Amino acid sequence: xxxxxxxxxxxxxxxxxxxxxxxxxxxxxxxxxxxxxxxxxxxxxxxxxxxxxxxxxxxxxxxxxxxxxxxxxxxxxxxxxxxxxxxxxxxxxxxxxxxxxxxxxxxxxxxxxx
Amino acid sequence: xxxxxxxxxxxxxxxxxxxxxxxxxxxxxxxxxxxxxxxxxxxxxxxxxxxxxxxxxxxxxxxxxxxxxxxxxxxxxxxxxxxxxxxxxxxxxxxxxxxxxxxxxxxxxxxxx
Numbered sequence: 366x367x368x369x370x371x372x373x374x375x376x377x378x379x380x381x382x383x384x385x386x387x388x389x390x391x392x393x394x395x396x397x398x399x400x401x402x403x404x405x406x407x408x409x410x411x412x413x414x415x416x417x418x419x420x421x422x423x424x425x426x427x428x429x430x431x432x433x434x435x436x437x438x439x440x441x442x443x444x445x446x447x448x449x450x451x452x453x454x455x456x457x458x459x460x461x462x463x464x465x466x467x468x469x470x471x472x473x474x475x476x477x478x479x
Numbered sequence: 480x481x482x483x484x485x486x487x488x489x490x491x492x493x494x495x496x497x498x499x500x501x502x503x504x505x506x507x508x509x510x511x512x513x514x515x516x517x518x519x520x521x522x523x524x525x526x527x528x529x530x531x532x533x534x535x536x537x538x539x540x541x542x543x544x545x546x547x548x549x550x551x552x553x554x555x556x557x558x559x560x561x562x563x564x565x566x567x568x569x570x571x572x573x574x575x576x577x578x579x580x581x582x583x584x585x586x587x588x589x590x591x592x
Contacts (some may be wrong), residue, residue: 369521371521378526378554406585407585408585409484409569409583410583411581418590456522461535462535464534464535465535466535467524469521469522469523469524470513471520472586
């Protein structure tokens with residue numbers, strides 16, 4: 366049961382344009398959402414997060430939008446740069462057995478074309 | 480400040496063997512989580528340790544076990560290895576308490592032949 370889904374395994378975008386990565390979730394009890402970026406041969410690195418009480422969080426070129434009614438979040442990267450080429454994972458935090466647990470999506474590979 | 484370190488980085492084993500992976504969290508971090516990454520499956524949560532106690536566990540068979548030491552270093556053990564256990568194993572540390580930002584190590588690439 367994949368509670369966090371990234372339906373697009375890959376995305377190609379021209380340098381300077383906007384990249385939009387999407388993520389859907391099924392568990393309405395998730396209270397915190399995160400995006401991680403992963404380069405080959407490295408572990409994921411934290412990018413940006415958003416609490417379930419907000420609908421937008423911005424950090425430089427990165428903005429995360431949360432639509433709770435649709436159980437959907439998206440990451441916008443503007444403008445996209447070649448160095449943004451990586452695999453992006455969305456993740457959601459929820460409670461399991463009284464403790465917090467983070468559930469990750471399957472990832473979207475972003476390629477930014479110079 | 481040193482990041483999360485994992486040893487070894489690469490490992491080749493044969494079916495039926497057992498393996499132990501090690502993770503040293505960022506100094507001061509008390510929570511260590513383990514994940515398995517395979518193509519198409521994303522990061523699958525294995526378990527989380529906090530102050531030497533397993534706080535949460537994913538849906539993996541009992542062949543997968545772990546422990547945490549008093550210095551917060553953690554080990555993961557997989558017994559009776561199967562071909563399907565070939566994966567990248569990642570550990571992540573956080574301060575503890577609320578899991579917000581996790582810091583990941585580079586992972587251990589396990590290949591089971």
